[in-house]
Amino acid sequence: DQQVKQNSPSLSVQEGRISILNCDYTNSMFDYFLWYKKYPAEGPTFLISISSIKDKNEDGRFTVFLNKSAKHLSLHIVPSQPGDSAVYFCAASASLSGSARQLTFGSGTQLTVLP
Amino acid sequence: GAGVSQSPRYKVTKRGQDVALRCDPISGHVSLYWYRQALGQGPEFLTYFNYEAQQDKSGLPNDRFSAERPEGSISTLTIQRTEQRDSAMYRCASSPGMGGLNTEAFFGQGTRLTVV
Numbered sequence: 001d002q003q004v005k006q007n008s009p010s011l012s013v014q015e016g017r018i019s020i021l022n023c024d025y026t027n028s029m030f031d032y033f034l035w036y037k038k039y040p041a042e043g044p045t046f047l048i049s050i051s052s053i054k055d056k057n058e059d060g061r062f063t064v065f066l067n068k069s070a071k072h073l074s075l076h077i078v079p080s081q082p083g084d085s086a087v088y089f090c091a092a093s094a095s096l097s098g099s100a101r102q103l104t105f106g107s108g109t110q111l112t113v114l115p
Numbered sequence: 116g117a118g119v120s121q122s123p124r125y126k127v128t129k130r131g132q133d134v135a136l137r138c139d140p141i142s143g144h145v146s147l148y149w150y151r152q153a154l155g156q157g158p159e160f161l162t163y164f165n166y167e168a169q170q171d172k173s174g175l176p177n178d179r180f181s182a183e184r185p186e187g188s189i190s191t192l193t194i195q196r197t198e199q200r201d202s203a204m205y206r207c208a209s210s211p212g213m214g215g216l217n218t219e220a221f222f223g224q225g226t227r228l229t230v231v
Contacts, residue, residue, distance in 0.1 A: 004157070034219060043119070043206060043222030044158070089157050102148065102171065103220060105157030 003027045004092050006106035014114050019077040021109050023090030026071065030092040034103065035064060035075045038087045047088070048075070080113045087111075117141075119223035121207050127229045128197055136192045136226045138207030145212055147190050148220055149182055152204040158222075164190060197230045204228075 005024045013019045021035075031052040036044035050057040050064045050073065057064050063076045077084055090106040120139040128134050140147045146165055150158035160174040166187040175181070179197075184190040194201055204227050208220035 006157075009155075036222075041224070043208075043224050046219040046221070049219060091157070102160045102163055102174075103150075103158070104160065105150075107156050 002107075003030075004090055004104050004106040006088075006090055006109050008109050009107070010110040010112070012112045012114060013080045015082055016079045019075075019080045019084065019111055019113065021075040021077075021088050021090075021111065023073050023075075023106055024071060025073075025092050027092070027094065027104070028071070029094040030104075032093045033064070033066060033073050034091045034093075035062075036089040036091060036105075037084075038089060038108070044089055077111075080111075082113045082115050085111055085113050119207055119209050119221055121205075121223040121226050123226060124224065125227045125229075127231060130198060130230055131196055133193065133195045134197055134228065136194075136205050136207075136228070138190045138192070138209075138223060140188065140190070140207070140209030141211075141221055142188075143211065144209035144221075146210045146220075147184055148208045148210075149190070149192050150206040150208065150222075152206055152225070154203075158206050161192070194228075197228075199230045202228055202230045 003026050034049040035047040037047045038044040048059050048062045048064050050066050055066050066073045087108045087110050089108045091103040122137045148163040149161040152158045162172040162182050164184040179195045182192045204225045206225040208222045210220045
């Protein structure tokens, strides 16, 4: 029972174009969402996050959109660069009073940006 | 060190042996998490600590798995009587706070465990 789903295992985009990575979730208790980027032989690194009280968060070339009614979020990268080529994980967490936020991850999308 | 450090990076063990995986979190980070990642999947939560207290171990697959963080810093994940299905990447992460919206977890490079 996957609570966080990334249905596209891979995505190829031309350099300079927009990359759109999608993520769906089923647990309505999730209220905080994150994207992690992972290069080969490295651990995942935090990229950007969004709280459920917002529908958009932007940080430079990266924007995350949240559609709570559809239980869907997406990561937009524009313009895409070859260095963005990595596996992108969507993650979500639920607010647990007094507790740290354990993350539920999707299975990842391999983004390849072609020069 | 500057980041989360895990050792060993690679561990090959025979079925039935016990293994201990070590995590050295970022200095001062309150929360420490253990995740397991199968090939082609995202990390799956195992357990976490706030300081030395184990807050949630609901993700541990069975009682062969245990974790400790006795002094609120370094943590050890122990797997007893390893089985082939335990083979995976084991990832440790730490975060500075216990909650709130700005406590993103920082991950280590992981320990690749192979049980033969």
